[in-house]
Amino acid sequence: MDKADAFAPVPGRPERLAPGLRRVLAPNPSPMTFRGTNTYILGARRVAVIDPGPAIPDHLGAILAALGPGETVSHIIVTHSHLDHSALAPALAAETGAPVLAFGDSAAGRRADLAALAGLGGGEGVDAGFAPDRRLADGETLAGDGWSLSALHTPGHMGNHLCLAWGTALFTGDHVMGWSSSMVSPPDGDLGAFMASLDRLSARVPGVLFPGHGPAVPDGAARITALAAHRRARAAQIVAALSDGPARPEALARRLYTDTPAALLPAASRNVLAHLVDLTDRNLAEPLGEMAIDTAWRLR
Secondary structure (H helix, E strand, O other): OOOHHHOOOOOOOOEEEEOOEEEEEOOOOEOOOEOOEEEEEEOOOEEEEEOOOOOOHHHHHHHHHHOOOOOEEEEEEOOOOEHHHHOOHHHHHHHHOOOEEEOOOOOOOOOHHHHHHOOOOOOOOEOOOOOOOEEOOOOOEEEEOOEEEEEEEOOOOOOOOEEEEEOOEEEEEOOOOOOOOOOOOOOOOOHHHHHHHHHHHHHOOOOOEEEOEOOOEOOHHHHHHHHHHHHHHHHHHHHHHHOOOOEOHHHHHHHHOOOOOHHHHHHHHHHHHHHHHHHHHOOOEEEOOOOOOOOOEEEO
């Protein structure tokens, strides 16, 4: 499988990853998307498209061009409704007639008690108008021409996030990636749910992971274990920092994310905020006022 430091596919050029599976990279590289969004084409003859990607006309053309003679799209599946994964779905559906399937719209699975944190964003932006043609329920199985997938509701990065089990492999969207840890930005992101979803995926003892960005991860179980340990270590760092006195998310991010470029510190601050919300949920910390990105927290 690809390694992150050597991952350099040509945008728009389909690559065969495994029997029955192709990847088409979208031309949307950024610090949040790495080389771009991975769009997957699963099956033959009547195929599923997983994460059609951003609303870039050239990427729509590349997906359609990647179809072989006589191939058609039967399903369009969206792991979650950040714009870099879902925005092209309506155009692809219009071109192919295939239904768009997802766990729900962009509010599905979101914690109502974090509404005061609305507007912080996360990922490449929420697709506010996203509306699937049909909801995929947790545990539901989809079958197509030479393929079968099981939908796993894995909130954390976003409330409506799904992973998709394909045999022992998993399509993990933005929940688990090899090149980076996932952004968890309240109110759409929820660290407690993220950790619970990691536990759920770990219990499956998965093989290869096919993430929404970056290369395939050959030892999925090991990567999931490492990500969970990383989050627990970050929580311990935040608790240790708060032992010196109350602090705001930005100050904590500057103290803890010492190798992070300045342009990414706002994202780091949102990750810290997610940890502070989780510590509050676990009665280990509390905000000195209403929960907000500029509120200070202290240990209980």
